[in-house]
Amino acid sequence: MTLRVRDLDESGLLARIVPLLPTGAATLVGPGDDAAVVAAPDGRYVVSTDVLVEDFHFRHRWSTGYDVGVRAAAQNLADVAAMGGRPTALVVGLAMPGDLEVAWVEGLARGLADACSPVGAAVVGGDLSGGSVVMVSVAVHGDLGGRPPVLRSGARPGDVVAHAGVRGRSAAGLALLEAGAASPGDGAPGAAGPLAPFVTGFLRPAPPLDQGPAANAAGATAMLDVSDGLLRDAGRIAAASGVVVDLERGALQPYVAELLPAAAALGDAADRASDRALARALTWVLAGGEDHGLLATFPPDVTLPDGFTRLGAVRPADPAAGVTLDGMPPQTSPGWDHFHQ
Amino acid sequence: MTLRVRDLDESGLLARIVPLLPTGAATLVGPGDDAAVVAAPDGRYVVSTDVLVEDFHFRHRWSTGYDVGVRAAAQNLADVAAMGGRPTALVVGLAMPGDLEVAWVEGLARGLADACSPVGAAVVGGDLSGGSVVMVSVAVHGDLGGRPPVLRSGARPGDVVAHAGVRGRSAAGLALLEAGAASPGDGAPGAAGPLAPFVTGFLRPAPPLDQGPAANAAGATAMLDVSDGLLRDAGRIAAASGVVVDLERGALQPYVAELLPAAAALGDAADRASDRALARALTWVLAGGEDHGLLATFPPDVTLPDGFTRLGAVRPADPAAGVTLDGMPPQTSPGWDHFHQ
Known part of the structure; x- marks a missing residue:
């Protein structure tokens, strides 16, 4: 018989998942009291929240x-990492229908643990709730180490504009799954x-979590994680800093090349060959979201930390702040919006 | 025309609500970067999370x-407060369908502000997401002031066992609304x-937020906020401390008396008069959740801080930890469980 959430009470469910959660x-x-207490050795903490529905x-x-645990x-x-900090503690809210399998929730806890353990971050608290659909909300905390x-x-x-992590893989994977050209098992x-x-x-x-504090230590002047697409997120640095972020097509080619097998699997290699595949791969590189690489700017004399690749340079806003590709306005449409999918 | 969430993009919605949020x-x-940074003057912070679906x-x-903003x-x-801390910062995740009115979201922000401002807590970040239903997740942070x-x-x-805040009002209000004996306008x-x-x-x-740090300063030995009912939450202190929490019926009478108008409005006063109304009110006092009063224990020689009322005393576990009413096992069923409503 499949054990479902409604077959357990809250304490029974907690007894199964709390031992699986990462500690730090x-x-x-x-966990276990009204709230957790977490160390903030430099007298401050970084905090952010993201929800998955x-x-x-x-x-x-x-x-x-x-998968959802890792991703959350x-x-x-x-x-x-994008603030230049090291993650230390998470709290996790989980709303779910009673017919959800307990094994799913245990998997979520294992996914949280496997994603957190390499950086030593702990799940220190949470909230379980009923819900008509599954919703995972995480608040994350980190330490800036005095920087x-x-x-x-x-x-x-x-x-210098530089990037750490992968580009376009998430968008390519989604496209493959949507087209039926790959199955989830291909990514097990x-x-x-x-x-x-x-x-x-x-x-x-x-995400390249160690590169965040490394960029901070190296003197990064701006940074964010690329969640909504390279052009869109580069545009955010440009707007906030009042500059032009100029990306060089040549520097993007390694990312494009890496995505060609995915573009080929979608049929582009067979008909009209490389032009369409290249265009599709370039779109993933420029507009694909959810890779959570780090896009940062560094003073020109800095040696880029390990893991960062130069993508371009920062120019004066002329006349307006924005993003350019080899000095020209990009033709690809930027990222996406949560309410208009 | 009613403005709905789907009529705005994310930045348009943020532009309307961020100015309404409390600052501290x-x-x-x-708000506005990948994460917020919050002061933790004593090198630690309290953190907890709660979700409303x-x-x-x-x-x-x-x-x-x-209402939802205030309650969240x-x-x-x-x-x-139940950890003995002062709230300083919240992050808020909001999932919502596109047809939700923008005015609802603005109201949520105002409710958060009105609940936070008296204690100086700020909303420092958040996440907006689509969703098939509205879901509000909050992570809250606080400062222990070195204690x-x-x-x-x-x-x-x-x-000594003592309580600050109201008892049973939320359960009485819910019962009135469910029975149609009151309307939401009665609580506008x-x-x-x-x-x-x-x-x-x-x-x-x-909740009596100032009483949390006051209890800490006075030397409270244990504390929690009463979210699932007095008996159930007193049982949590009893179990965690390995003691019996003995509540005195006489000390509960002021709470019972205060709830009699609600019990009467449900028809109990008319038929069979006071016995049924008293029983209903006592059940609300003992088992009603969501009032978020503070239940604390103090050394016997402590002068209770303002706002706390003595409810009973802590006894040795004999033979087991638990809750008693005038030394006897309570007959009222305890609180409720999220997955078996």
Whole structure:
């Protein structure tokens, strides 16, 4: 018999998942009281929140509970990294229907743990609730280690624009799943087929979390995590800093090349060959969201930290702030909006 | 024409609500970047999270956006107070369907502000998402001011049991609305009819937030906020501390008396008069949830802080930890469970 959430009371469900949750050194009082207590050694903490809703951010036919746990953690942890901080603690709210399988919730906890453990972040508290659909809300916290936060507003003309992490894989994976050209199994843990990087990138993004504090230590002037697409998020740095972020097509080619197997699997290689495949891959690189790479600007004399690749340069706003591709307005439409999908 | 969420893009919606959100002195970096930065002057912070889901925690026919904002903030702020801390910062996730009125979301922001402003807590960040129903998730943070957190586990035999805040009002208000004996208008801001305290108490609970740090300063040995009913939550202190929490019926009578108008409005006064009304009111006092009063234990020699009323005493576990009423097992069933309503 399949054990479902409604077969357990709240304490029974907690007894199954709390032991699976990640623990961390910053936790002074963990789950079980009205609130947790977390260390903030430099007298400040970074905090952000992100929500995942069934059928808006994930679908049960593609994502397991484990996938959703990894993804919920990853996109939140990336927000702390994007401030130049190290993630320390998460609280997790979970609303769910009574017929949800308990194994799904246990998978969620394991996914949170596997995403958090490499950086030492703990789940220190949460809330379980009934709901007509599954909804996972995470608030994430981090420590700046005595450094200033890296905001979006500090880019200056002359700075180098650089990126850490993957580009376009999540969008490519989504396109493959939507077209039926790949199955979720192609992105299951341990899958090693040619489409595994894309489906895995969509189901369980892996942001470059160590690169956030590294960028901060190296003197990054601005940074954010790329959640809504490279052009759109670069535009946010441009707008906040009052500059032009100029990206160089040549620097984007390695990302484009990496996505060609996904573009080919969608049939583009067969008909009209490389032009359409290249265009599709470039669109994923420029407009694909949810990879949660880090886009940062650095003073021109800085040696980029490991993991960062130069993508372009910051120019004066002339006449307006914005994003250019080799100095020209980009032709690809930018990212997407939550309420108009 | 009614303006709905789908008529605006995300930045348009943010432009309307961010100016309405409460601000506070602990905010170092507020909304608008990947994450906020908040001061934690004593090198630690308290953190908790609570989720409200449409049709599980509120219904549109009873609660306005303003009501939901007050309630979402209040029940979270109470968790910080229950640790003996002062709330400083909230992050808020909001999932909602596109046909939700923008005025509802603006009301939510105003409700958050009105609940937070008296204690100086700020909304420092958030996330907006589509959703098939409205779901509000809040993570709340607070400052302990250098004092230890007040856990549930510190009650000792001989301690005084005391309570701050109202008891049973939320349950009475819910019963009145469910029976059609009161309308949401009876609890609208400024309503002053005989049923106003109950309907208001259900729609917009007002936890005694200042009493949390006051109890901590006075040396409280254990504390929690009463969210699931007095017996059930007293049982949590008893279990965590390994003691018996003995409540005295006589000390509960003022709460019972205050609820009699609500019991009478349900028809009990007319038929069989006082016995049934008294029994109903006592059940609300003992088992009614969502008032978010503070239940605390203090060493016997402590002068109770303003706002606290003595309810009983802590006894040794004999043989087991638990709750008694005048030394006897209570006959009223305890609180409720989220998955078996």
